[in-house]
Amino acid sequence: MQKKRPxxxxxxxxxxxxxxxxxxxxxxxxxxxxxxxxxLLYVLQQSLASADSFAAIQTTLSQPVARFFTWVVLxxxxxxxxAGVRHLxxxxxxxxxxxxxxxxxxxxxxxxxxxxxxxxxxxx
Amino acid sequence: xxKRVLSSTALGRTGVSDWLVQRVSxxxxxxxxxxxxxxxxxxxxxxxxxxxxxxxxxxxxxxxxLLLLSVLGHAWIGIWTVLTDYVKCAYLRGTLQILxxxxxxxxxxxxxxxxxx
Numbered sequence: 001m002q003k004k005r006p007x008x009x010x011x012x013x014x015x016x017x018x019x020x021x022x023x024x025x026x027x028x029x030x031x032x033x034x035x036x037x038x039x040l041l042y043v044l045q046q047s048l049a050s051a052d053s054f055a056a057i058q059t060t061l062s063q064p065v066a067r068f069f070t071w072v073v074l075x076x077x078x079x080x081x082x083a084g085v086r087h088l089x090x091x092x093x094x095x096x097x098x099x100x101x102x103x104x105x106x107x108x109x110x111x112x113x114x115x116x117x118x119x120x121x122x123x124x
Numbered sequence: 125x126x127k128r129v130l131s132s133t134a135l136g137r138t139g140v141s142d143w144l145v146q147r148v149s150x151x152x153x154x155x156x157x158x159x160x161x162x163x164x165x166x167x168x169x170x171x172x173x174x175x176x177x178x179x180x181x182x183x184x185x186x187x188x189x190l191l192l193l194s195v196l197g198h199a200w201i202g203i204w205t206v207l208t209d210y211v212k213c214a215y216l217r218g219t220l221q222i223l224x225x226x227x228x229x230x231x232x233x234x235x236x237x238x239x240x241x
Contacts, residue, residue, distance in 0.1 A: 030202045037195065037231060045238045047172075048179055054172040081157060084150050091147065 022105035026083040029076040036073045071123050075116040082112050133221045135200050142201045149194035156191045185239050192235040196228045 016024075046057035060066055086104050090096050095104035136142045167174060178184055203224060211217040 027202075027206065030199075031206060034199050034203055037199065038227075041231060041235055041238065045234075048176060048238060051172040054175065077157065081154060084154070088147065088150070 017102070018109070019101055019105045022083060022108050025079060029080040032072065032076040033080060040073070067123055071120055074119050078115045078119065079112045082115070083108050133218070134204055135197060145197055146201050149198040152190050152194040153198065156187065179239065188239045189236060192232060196232060200224070200228060
């Protein structure tokens with residue numbers, strides 16, 4: 001067996017194709033959403049408990065830090081949903097080729113950026 | 125040969141089952157997001173009465189329980205995959221999986237309690 005085989009495991013030396021970037025962002029946004037489940041349930045509980053707690057949670061969420069986290073969570077929802085729709089299209093046989101797959105990944109990222117910017121504009 | 129132990133904590137026990145659950149739950153969540161976006165855009169301002177009134181209706185309670193089941197099932201399949209990819213130690217992975225399942229069951233009960241306002 002050849003002793004010195006070429007090894008390239010340093011991920012930072014690899015230039016990722018757009019499809020890989022879309023894929024890892026889908027995974028990262030999913031993990032963010034996993035961690036946000038408890039917080040979102042808490043916010044929902046406070047918003048529904050009484051008129052007072054509704055006003056209180058509204059005040060809390062308008063703080064700059066809370067506003068930023070709201071934007072992160074909504075952005076994760078947006079990206080995960082848009083990338084998910086691409087998966088549904090691929091399940092139906094669309095966008096599975098090399099070129100069409102790249103096009104799909106580009107569309108997901110461009111459309112997501114537009115939605116995420118719009119969310120930011122609305123929140124601030 | 126595929127190791128049996130790998131799928132023993134998967135939601136549907138098989139990849140095809142998980143694949144289907146992931147798609148059906150995704151469609152339910154997508155419908156919910158579109159609905160909420162429509163509700164938000166359809167109201168110039170949302171006060172407590174409007175918000176509470178929306179969640180008090182029976183169909184919304186059903187929709188919310190469907191959403192919560194979808195979120196937890198979908199998240200479980202996703203997190204199971206992530207843990208299987210990155211956590212190599214079987215004991216640690218198993219422990220994390222059990223803790224997350226217990227947390228999700230707690231969230232399910234808590235969520236249903238929230239929805240019956």
